[in-house]
Amino acid sequence: MADPVEVHVSLPSGTHRVGTLHRAPSRGRETVSFEYHEGWLANEERFALEPALAVGKGRFYPDQECEMFGAIGDSAPDPWGR
Known part of the structure; x- marks a missing residue:
């Protein structure tokens, strides 16, 4: 099993x-x-990362057509930026 990845956001606070x-x-x-x-x-500053990830307890899974959540996948490294 792969190691979990912590997700952070940078805000003015x-x-x-x-x-x-x-x-x-x-x-x-x-x-x-x-x-x-x-x-x-x-x-108090919380917000949903995207509509598929409504703020709440429990695990969320992407739709069957998607391998990754859009907001998280868009922030990951890829060959386009090289």
């Missing part, structure tokens, strides 16, 4: 841990889920 991206191998691919951090859920 500072850097905040938003949650954790969990990764797991599945049938030759990688599946992901996301869980908001308790500190982010209690933060």
Whole structure:
């Protein structure tokens, strides 16, 4: 199983841990889920990273057509920027 990835946001008030991206191998691919951090859920500045990740407790999974959440995938390294 792959190590979890901490997700943070930088706001004028500072850097905040938003949650954790969990990764797991599945049938030759990688599946992901996301869980908001308790500190982010209690933060007055909290917001949803995208509509598919409404602020709340529990794990969220991308739609079957998607391998990754758009907001998180867009921030990941890729060959386009090289």
